[in-house]
Amino acid sequence: MKNKNSVVSSSRRSFLKSTALVATGVMIVPRYVLGGPGYLAPSDRLIVAGIGVGGKGEGDLTSFAQSGKADIGFLCDVDERRAAASRARFPKAKFYKDYREMLDKEGKNFDAVSVSTPDHNHAVQTMAAMEMGKHVYVQKPLTHDIFEARALTKAARDYKVVTQMGNQGASGDGVRIMQEWFNADLIGKVHTVYCWTDRPVWPQGIPWPKESVPVPEGLDWDLWLGTAPKKNYIEGLVPFNWRGWWDYGTGALGDMGCHLVEAPHKVLNLDYPKDVQCSVGSVYVGEFQRGYFPESCPPSSHVIMTFPGNERTEGDLTMHWMDGGIKPKRPEELGPNETFGDGGNGVLFIGTKGKMMCGTYGANPRLLPTSRTEEVNITPQLERVPGGAEGHYAQWVEGAIAGYGKKDLSSPFEIAGPLTETLLIANLAIRGQDIRKEIQNDQGRTSYQYPGRDIKLLWDAKEMRVTNFEEANQFVKRNYREGWSL
Secondary structure (H helix, E strand, O other), rough: OOOOOHHHHHHHHHHHHHHOOHHHHHOOHHHHHOOOOOOOOOOOEEEEEEOOOOOOOHHHHHHHHHHEEEEEEEOOOEHHHHHHHHHOOOOOOOOEEOOOHEEEEEEEEOOOEOOOOHHHHHHHHHHHHHHOOOOOEEEEOOOOOHHHHHHHHHHHHHHOOOOOOOHHHHOOOHHHEEEEEEEEOOOOOEEEEEEEEEOOOOOOOOOOOOOOOOOOOOOOOHHHHOOOOOOOOOOOOOOOHHHHHHOOOOOOHHHHHHOOHHHHHHHHOOOOOOOEEEOOOOOEEEOOEEOOOOOOOOOOOOEEEEOOOOOOOOEEEEEEEOOOOOOOOOOOOOOOOOOOOOOOOOEEEEEEOEEEEEEEHHOOOOOOOHHHHHHOOOEEEEEOOHHHHHHHHHHHHHHHHHHOOOOOOOOOOHHHHHHHHHHHHHHHHHHHOOOOOEEEEOOOOOEEEEEOOOOOOOEEOOEEOOOOOOHHHOOOOOOOOOOOOO
């Protein structure tokens, strides 16, 4: 069997000799000319294809190009309107609407793929690229489902490709500073963590609109749906509001959890949670009646996860996740006018000897009271990523050029997969709130029970299943629309 990385090297050589990128005036000398197969020349560059190139996708591609070691060779987006800015920024790049067509026709001509599409299509697009031996950078959260996260994590090892999730705070100095504070025993062993966000800033906790509207011009709605069930287009779904619908998004947890939970996950070396429970904000329709909208994420939630204890924790660790503007009680050590977290979002570690907090991306870490931050002088022990959080992109580019296993990355799938699973396990508890059973009384009147609202879900990480509430397991691995598969 031919080695996947050999295929990639051959593809690069063919592309560099035959396509328009060479004509831009940048002379790229193929590695085989200089030193034979596997030779890494200082001038070697990564050729990247983007899937989902509007908005954040454009920003990602621009950051790869700004590394000075990557060329954007191909663009793919189902929405021509959203793709316009990237097409203008990278005029030499060839454009496609269907990623499957791009991979099939151009797979020989690029080394790596950047995926920045809605959550529900991450896994199929990423897996297709990895099966071709392509290195991949995938926006957070890594996947929509727990099963997908486990599958991509395994595939990255099997195909020996360089991977990175787009939670750039993992490359920032903040999380490394907090690791060093913890290692210096400044806060002792941790027993409780709070993570909170002001998200959602899109509609949630609402019914799926009865009225459909015309699909915007330039949007291929069927391709956008991809793995999701066939439905009519609704007002404002694209480009942003899909995040609040379970068919496509993963709610506030999926959007911000990778930026907030990442710090305690890494500092405390956490495993998968062993149980999860939650409460969610209610939406009322009619007189004192809670709305039942299982298609939509709730307007707010408070999730409590229990992680098995380890050498960094004081017994089992309790992690609180709060969204929709809910925040934990301010620490007594924090001054009345001092900002808690970064205002809208934050993380608080509570240890046996002290506390520390940070904002989004692990930024602006502080010991509590904050005056203690200036008093402590810890010699840096952990290597920093050049450029910090913004260096997250160049780190992946350089890792991909070097090849699998040659460079350490901040959020490869072996880290990003379990982190994403943790967030999706929390979402099981949230989604379980809206599982209902119909009850008929003796008079023939219908009422409903919600068996998932007042229980703690017990999680078997090895088997990837809830052991005490079978109905929740339907969300571990969803059914794809016919014609789509992982």
